[in-house]
Amino acid sequence: MGNIFAYDFLTNAIMASILVSIACGIIGTYIVSKRIVFIAGGITHASFGGIGIGFFMAWNPLLTALGFSVIVAWIIQYLSKKSQIREDSVIATMWSLGMALGILFIYLTPGYTPNLMSYLFGSLLTVSNADLWLMLGITFALFLFFVFFMRAIIFITFDQDFAFTKTKHVNLFNYLLITFTALVIVISIRVVGIILVLSLLTIPQNIANIYFTDFRQIMISSVAISLLGTIGGLAISFALNVPSGATIIITLVVLFILAKLSDSLITLISKKKQLKLN
Secondary structure, rough: OOOOHHEEEEEEEEHHHHHHHHHHHHHHEEEEEEEOOOHHHHHHHHHHHHHHHHHOOOOOOHHHHHHHHOOOOOOOHHHHHOOOOOOHHHHHHHHHHHHHHHHHHHHHHHOOOOHHHHHHHHHHOOOHHHHHHHHHHHHHHHHHHHHHOOOOHHHHHHHHHHHHOOOOOHHHHHHHHHHHHHHHHHHHHHHHHHHHHHHHHHHHHHHHHOOOOOHHHHHHHHHHHHHHHHHHHHHHHHHOOHHHHHHHHHHHHHHHHHHHHHHHHHHHHHHHHHEEEO
């Protein structure tokens, strides 16, 4: 482990893991608590369209994916509330459209066919300084947003009708939250890729939910668990020379299994104590 900090690309990978863990821990708690995992999945896969546009236009694919994902998120938010179309139909349509546009634009891109593995499955070791600054900016903005508006966010997450009695800006908050969801999804692509990013937004939160029920406690615990999973997964992938994105997700799944087993064991011991007392 001491050799890790001797390389700039590994230092960048560690910094990216920390920033993405914080961002996913925060917004993932909202996504899981609000039960909009399917919406997050739609935005995730639709972001491939932005990556395809980036390659075709010879622009930074991550930046075009950011813009495209935010637009998709706004469309899903608007159509699911304002039209007669079912929300799941809107999500499935945008999901398919984004993937189709990505494939089409990459096919039309002149010259060599780009290597998409780093975008589909993540490539922490290719994180640049520019990527880090982008991650830092989005993570910092997200952190400040939740610090200043935590109370309103909790109202909107669990009881939107009640939230309308407390603030007139519920719709604005919904659009801001879906925007942050899209932004965090895209910056997480560098860490675990489009295929696996949804796991980073849900597994730590489900682990935290085993032990906690308070929104703030779940959020803080999710950040800690995400950090453990990403840094631990990165270390394992470095030691075994295997893909980092997949290793991070496997590490988180192992943590989830261990958490469930420990919870079951604690419950079993508690029941046995109760039987003895009776």
